[in-house]
Amino acid sequence: MAMGLAQWLGPLLLVSLWGLSAPALLLRRLGEHMQRLQENSGLHLRLGSGTATLPRAGWLEQPLDPFNASDGRSFLQRYWVNDQHRAGQEGPVFLHLGGEGSLGPGSVMAGHPAALAPAFGALVISLEHRFYGLSVPPGGLGMAQLRYLSSRHSLADVVSARLALSRLFNVSSTSPWICFGGSYAGSLAAWTRLKFPHLIFASVASSAPVRATLDFSEYNDVVSRSLANAAIGGSLQIVMHSLGQRCVSLSRAETVTQLRASEPQGSGLGDRQWLYQTCTEFGFYVTCKGPGCPFSQLPALPSQLELCEQVFGLSASSVAQAVAQTNAYYGGQSPGATQVLFVNGDTDPWHVLSVTQTLGPSEPALLIPSASHCLDMAPERPSDSPSLRLGRQSISQQLQTWLRQAKQSQLQRGV
Numbered sequence: 186m187a188m189g190l191a192q193w194l195g196p197l198l199l200v201s202l203w204g205l206s207a208p209a210l211l212l213r214r215l216g217e218h219m220q221r222l223q224e225n226s227g228l229h230l231r232l233g234s235g236t237a238t239l240p241r242a243g244w245l246e247q248p249l250d251p252f253n254a255s256d257g258r259s260f261l262q263r264y265w266v267n268d269q270h271r272a273g274q275e276g277p278v279f280l281h282l283g284g285e286g287s288l289g290p291g292s293v294m295a296g297h298p299a300a301l302a303p304a305f306g307a308l309v310i311s312l313e314h315r316f317y318g319l320s321v322p323p324g325g326l327g328m329a330q331l332r333y334l335s336s337r338h339s340l341a342d343v344v345s346a347r348l349a350l351s352r353l354f355n356v357s358s359t360s361p362w363i364c365f366g367g368s369y370a371g372s373l374a375a376w377t378r379l380k381f382p383h384l385i386f387a388s389v390a391s392s393a394p395v396r397a398t399l400d401f402s403e404y405n406d407v408v409s410r411s412l413a414n415a416a417i418g419g420s421l422q423i424v425m426h427s428l429g430q431r432c433v434s435l436s437r438a439e440t441v442t443q444l445r446a447s448e449p450q451g452s453g454l455g456d457r458q459w460l461y462q463t464c465t466e467f468g469f470y471v472t473c474k475g476p477g478c479p480f481s482q483l484p485a486l487p488s489q490l491e492l493c494e495q496v497f498g499l500s501a502s503s504v505a506q507a508v509a510q511t512n513a514y515y516g517g518q519s520p521g522a523t524q525v526l527f528v529n530g531d532t533d534p535w536h537v538l539s540v541t542q543t544l545g546p547s548e549p550a551l552l553i554p555s556a557s558h559c560l561d562m563a564p565e566r567p568s569d570s571p572s573l574r575l576g577r578q579s580i581s582q583q584l585q586t587w588l589r590q591a592k593q594s595q596l597q598r599g600v
């Protein structure tokens with residue numbers, strides 16, 4: 186049952202987490218679940234092998250406002266390091282980016298970036314996203330502070346972290362840095378390469394919803410298709426019931442009260458922060474109209490937008506404007522980034538906001554059949570489908586090809 190569960194993660198979680206919170210928070214819930222999967226497997230790995238070294242946590246002092254040099258305020262950003270597989274100072278660095286949640290040791294011990302590390306001799310580092318987990322700036326989550334929470338701030342963090350970590354770990358200036366990320370962090374991985382190609386050699390963007398959208402009604406088209414699939418639908422009859430007990434439905438008023446609380450909530454929770462990012466950058470409000478809708482209790486778009494107003498005092502028109510600006514800034518589904526591999530699963534509703542078709546020789550895309558949200562990032566399992574195994578192989582091959590090409594052009598320039 187556990188294996189089957191992981192496999193149908195996308196559609197399943199949609200159902201099981203429905204009662205928990207506003208639809209805007211769905212992406213976060215998916216991210217959390219993936220992370221737990223990695224954490225648990227990382228733990229297992231350590232307990233199982235006994236001799237494996239524990240990854241180290243570290244803290245970087247980062248500017249709170251990287252865009253204002255006269256603002257001296259700073260915060261501590263958490264990172265994790267796994268140097269077990271590092272071949273030398275010239276080797277690649279795999280930078281696993283955190284998204285809308287906390288990051289634990291599993292982020293450098295389990296999952297695909299860590300699994301690839303031995304073959305590449307890579308140093309694996311993960312970086313927790315500002316304002317999530319324990320990387321919350323002093324002063325908490327009030328509106329005055331949340332001004333410094335955005336994807337653009339987080340990209341600036343990656344840039345300064347790369348410089349600081351290079352010094353700290355004696356990374357050679359010729360070492361290629363490769364960013365990994367899943368879900369929102371997948372978008373960040375793509376965008377760091379897009380905006381800082383001189384610092385980031387390549388990126389693997391898994392299940393990255395790079396197109397911001399106010400009204401994400403396509404979500405349910407994919408879910409309906411997945412539910413129509415006998416295999417998924419079948420396991421859902423069985424599983425929905427057992428998960429049903431875990432669902433706690435909050436009233437609207439309770440949800441708003443919780444989201445308004447601006448004291449940091451410690452590790453794991455970040456609903457307020459992510460809602461803020463949907464209101465100021467991405468939208469992603471899952472809506473559903475018509476008879477084909479698999480879920481009838483979905484709030485309509487105006488009611489979802491009202492949450493931005495109620496919690497942050499942000500008007501619906503400002504949210505719409507922010508979504509448009511995000512797409513203008515990053516390029517939506519044609520970002521024009523080179524050496525970014527977009528990986529998606531076709532049962533994952535979020536793939537419709539990602540890049541699923543190869544856009545050019547250095548803009549490849551991989552759409553894995555029957556795979557759900559971020560499944561390629563998950564630790565390998567005996568029950569993994571052949572298409573998932575093949576997908577993971579393609580990711581490794583693509584990175585090898587790019588690294589080989591870079592070596593060759595380096596040699597040519599050197600001669």
Ligand SMILES: *[C@@H]1O[C@H](CO)[C@@H](O)[C@H](O)[C@H]1NC(C)=O
Nearest residue numbers: 250252253254255256257258
């Ligand atoms: C930049 O920081 C300084 C010092 O904190 C502050 O006085 C100024 O208002 C800031 N500028 C902007 C544009 O935020």
Ligand SMILES: *[C@@H]1O[C@H](CO)[C@@H](O)[C@H](O)[C@H]1NC(C)=O
Nearest residue numbers: 268274351352353354355356
């Ligand atoms: C980096 O190099 C310095 C000087 O060679 C050395 O003292 C230090 O231990 C090295 N640090 C790491 C993490 O390798």
